[in-house]
Amino acid sequence: MSAVQSRLVIRLFATFVWFTVLAGQFWRNLGGWWGFGAIALIVVVGSLIGLSTQRTNARNRAAARKLVNAGNAANGTPTDRDIARGNTYQAALAPALNWRKFPKTITAFLLLATLSIAWSYYPGASALGVALQLITTLAALFLAVTLTWPELLRTLGGALRWVLALSLVFELFVAVVVQHEVLPFFVDYGTNDVPNAFYWSRGLLLAGGPIEGIVANRNLLGFIALTAIIVFAVQLRAHTVKRNAGLVWLALAIGMLLLTRSATVTVSLVAVVAALLFALWARTVHDQHRRPLYAVAAASVLAVAAALALFSGQLFGVLGRSDDLTGRFDIWGSVTHLALERPVFGWGWVSYWVPWVEPFNDLAVRNGVTYLQAHNVWLDVWLQLGVIGVILFAALVFSTLWRAWFLAVDRPRLGVKDTEPFAASALLPLLLLAALIAQSIAESRMLIESGWVILIVLAVVTKRQQHAPRPMP
Numbered sequence: 001m002s003a004v005q006s007r008l009v010i011r012l013f014a015t016f017v018w019f020t021v022l023a024g025q026f027w028r029n030l031g032g033w034w035g036f037g038a039i040a041l042i043v044v045v046g047s048l049i050g051l052s053t054q055r056t057n058a059r060n061r062a063a064a065r066k067l068v069n070a071g072n073a074a075n076g077t078p079t080d081r082d083i084a085r086g087n088t089y090q091a092a093l094a095p096a097l098n099w100r101k102f103p104k105t106i107t108a109f110l111l112l113a114t115l116s117i118a119w120s121y122y123p124g125a126s127a128l129g130v131a132l133q134l135i136t137t138l139a140a141l142f143l144a145v146t147l148t149w150p151e152l153l154r155t156l157g158g159a160l161r162w163v164l165a166l167s168l169v170f171e172l173f174v175a176v177v178v179q180h181e182v183l184p185f186f187v188d189y190g191t192n193d194v195p196n197a198f199y200w201s202r203g204l205l206l207a208g209g210p211i212e213g214i215v216a217n218r219n220l221l222g223f224i225a226l227t228a229i230i231v232f233a234v235q236l237r238a239h240t241v242k243r244n245a246g247l248v249w250l251a252l253a254i255g256m257l258l259l260t261r262s263a264t265v266t267v268s269l270v271a272v273v274a275a276l277l278f279a280l281w282a283r284t285v286h287d288q289h290r291r292p293l294y295a296v297a298a299a300s301v302l303a304v305a306a307a308l309a310l311f312s313g314q315l316f317g318v319l320g321r322s323d324d325l326t327g328r329f330d331i332w333g334s335v336t337h338l339a340l341e342r343p344v345f346g347w348g349w350v351s352y353w354v355p356w357v358e359p360f361n362d363l364a365v366r367n368g369v370t371y372l373q374a375h376n377v378w379l380d381v382w383l384q385l386g387v388i389g390v391i392l393f394a395a396l397v398f399s400t401l402w403r404a405w406f407l408a409v410d411r412p413r414l415g416v417k418d419t420e421p422f423a424a425s426a427l428l429p430l431l432l433l434a435a436l437i438a439q440s441i442a443e444s445r446m447l448i449e450s451g452w453v454i455l456i457v458l459a460v461v462t463k464r465q466q467h468a469p470r471p472m473p
Contacts, residue, residue, distance in 0.1 A: 007151075011147075011155055023214055025220070050146045051141065106137070125354045132352075139453060163228075167214045181201065193368075197369045221262075223264075229250065229253045230435065232249050278297055328376075332374065360372065400463075403466060408427045432458060
């Protein structure tokens with residue numbers, strides 16, 4: 001198989017991986033847990049095969065360098081054919097991963113989660129949770145290691161288009177043809193009085209929403225739409241997609257976000273816009289004259305925190321939420337009370353809560369629904385891994401944010417000069433992290449599936465970019 005053909009296979013599989021971590025609930029609702037298990041097995045095997053190709057890629061890089069450096073007999077310079085062949089090989093290969101420059105915070109957090117099985121209150125569930133966390137990390141490493149930066153952007157964008165398009169078609173089918181609520185396949189709740197949260201879709205598209213899409217959750221669909229807005233806008237600005245088609249997809253993403261009516265995603269959208277404005281401001285200022293910018297940013301954060309503390313009821317009303325954030329205050333109180341019993345090392349890692357194990361079977365129950373997350377990343381990590389876990393997780397998140405910020409605002413360098421133009425795609429890690437961090441206040445999605453994968457991919461890519469010889473394209 002040629003290098004170009006192998007890259008096509010890798011890109012197609014990477015798009016499938018992105019789709020699976022973004023829309024895992026789609027596979028579970030469609031084929032049950034056994035069907036989802038089969039899909040997960042495909043992802044694991046394919047990721048292992050993809051990672052194993054890195055050794056072959058290292059040999060190909062050496063061959064590419066030889067082709068570029070091979071001189072002709074006349075003047076010792078490479079021929080046009082040599083350069084063309086060498087550039088083809090180089091362009092087809094993702095940068096090699098130097099494990100010495102791998103983010104140590106990822107290793108430390110996963111190590112603590114694994115060790116927590118020893119003191120876990122529910123060791124069997126912890127072992128399962130750790131295994132799932134490592135599998136998800138494996139998928140993230142496949143994406144981060146085997147793909148170039150343009151390929152990451154391209155495959156993520158492709159998966160987002162599939163999720164949004166299928167969600168629109170699905171909601172149209174339910175609203176026009178079925179004309180009533182739809183439950184997941186292969187699930188029998190044993191009652192006709194099913195809570196709204198259990199429905200795959202309630203068929204409200206023609207009524208203006210809220211819609212759940214193929215992912216069966218309006219907050220999750222809204223965040224996917226927000227991610228799509230970021231990615232599609234970057235692709236348009238970087239001229240990597242056709243303008244008319246790009247605008248159509250961007251409009252669809254905006255429409256889907258509005259139809260979800262998700263308050264938590266609205267907050268994430270505000271955070272993304274704020275991060276973008278500060279980054280664009282920083283790009284106009286020399287790096288030694290950014291103190292006023294940082295002062296304004298810090299004051300803005302404090303002002304938002306004060307507004308939430310003083311006017312939370314009014315703000316939640318504007319966002320269409322109750323004063324207790326639709327029951328989240330009760331969940332946070334229960335989680336905090338339990339976390340205080342084991343504050344240092346926590347109760348043991350479990351990732352997404354398992355409903356058949358104490359204390360998760362009745363820790364957060366509201367309107368007949370047993371919730372399986374703390375609806376706050378930081379409380380969830382504290383509950384499961386204690387203060388030590390929060391410190392390590394914060395180190396992972398904010399070290400990645402630190403690198404993403406300077407990647408976004410510092411002009412790329414070639415040699416000792418920083419005269420290269422800014423890249424639109426360099427903003428992507430910062431904007432995605434801003435969305436994830438804002439979402440982490442009201443959701444625990446950063447710990448599972450697409451949230452964890454995006455975090456790990458950005459941690460690896462931004463760390464690698466610190467040592468890259470070329471600016472991000």
